Amino acid sequence: MEKKLGFGCMRLPMKNGDVDYDEFNKMIDYYIDQGFNYFDTAHGYLGGKSEIAIRECLSKRYPRESFILTNKLTKPYFNTQEEIKVFFEQQLEWCGVEYFDYYLMHAQDRNTYPHFQKTNAYEECLKLKKEGKIKHLGISFHDSSQMLEQILTEHPEVEIVQIQFNYADYESSSVQSRKVYEVCRKFNKPILVMEPVKGGGLVNLPEDGKKLIDDLNGSLSYASYAIRFAASFDGMYKVLSGMSSFEQLKDNVDYMKDFKPLNDNEMKAVLEIGEILRNIGGIPCTACRYCIEGCPMKILIPDLFSCLNSKKQFKDWNAGYYYNVYTTNGHGKASDCIKCGKCEKICPQHLEIRELLTKVSEAFE
8 A cells, every 4th residue: 555654854853953864864764664755855945955965865875766756846946947957957966866756836826826937837847857857747835726726727737736734724714725625636636735734733732622632542643633634535645744853753654654544533523623723712704705805905804814813823834925825916915904894894703804904914014
């Protein structure tokens, strides 16, 4: 059976500001010895140190055909079509390989996608695929389901999609894990999962959340339920975990070695926890979206509220990313609110939206 746990190399073991190669070697050896072989990196991870660590600890120590390696093309590192191949060849050198199994157009959203279109990035990477330097072309994605549908319609050559997917974001109006997943299934694209534990946030659960898992009478870690949740859905090729210690790696490997999907009771429990998390100290917005239609500043109010909830509950680094996504292309920032009150008159939850938007602005601007 195909092993579903992928080794995300954004959060590696560190020592004195550098990757701890001894610890990373130990982790890689155990991971591969247990039958796993998928590694994911990008040039921006650890300021470029992730790719070099891949070369020193993986590529130099294992035959190339024994592991699967994914890398990414990221917007800050190219301005023209001509620069793409130059950067790509550097990435091969940094990682110490002659090809990438998967190469992803990184962080596609309504802001970055036009840059990739303007520079013919998809077309350029297809050329690299024809040269045998890329085995499979894909995207990593942070935006709405509608945006994903647009990209996959315009680029049917995309073979795989990496999405943020976890039980806390499953019904999130900003991340839209469920809706984005459903678009991937509609287009029959295999899925790579990032942030299954929401940056570690689904390890530090509130007491009522812990109780729901403890009552399942299992001995598994809280992280295990988050990773198994993501892996339980059809079409999931790999679930990435950013592992920064041997203990984290061993925990993940132990329950994913002979992976068992969540049973009905476990699935019910984690979805209840997701609901609990969405309601903890956050804005009780149900994302009915009535408020958006009459907003003269075109502020995506429910999405911005969801970003604030995520930031408060999980200290989520991605919350700011999504805030930027939902405040561009003609959509106003929270601070653009002119206090007209149209949104409050139509809100079924009777939220004090104008005051809440001030709090959103303070958090993100």
